[in-house]
Amino acid sequence: MAAPSKKKSSAEEEPTFDERLARLEKLVAELEGGELxxxxxxxxxxxxxxxxxxxxxxxxxxxxxxEELSADSADGDV
Structure with a gap:
């Protein structure tokens, strides 16, 4: 019997903004290193x-x- 596959939710698959920024910084360092x-x-x-x-x-x-949150607070919804 095969083991059940572990599927990640879409939130787990998509990197956070900070993760993307860190990867970009690493790529820039690699490109600037001149060894590629x-x-x-x-x-x-x-x-x-x-x-x-x-x-x-x-x-x-x-x-x-x-903007949505600001509009809600301006409308008195908060």
Missing amino acids: TLEDSLARYGEGVKILRAAREQLEGYRRKV
Whole structure:
């Protein structure tokens, strides 16, 4: 009998903003180190672009949430 698979929830799969930022900082350090091949540099750069886009989307979501909360408090809902 096979062992049950452990599926992570979507919240567990998506990195936090801080995790994304830490990964970006590591990628920048690797790229600035000058020891990567051109191919590895391009791969790291591509990964960084994807992470940056995701982090910007996260920040935009946080901004919208703050606006919603601010609007609620301005309306006297708090």
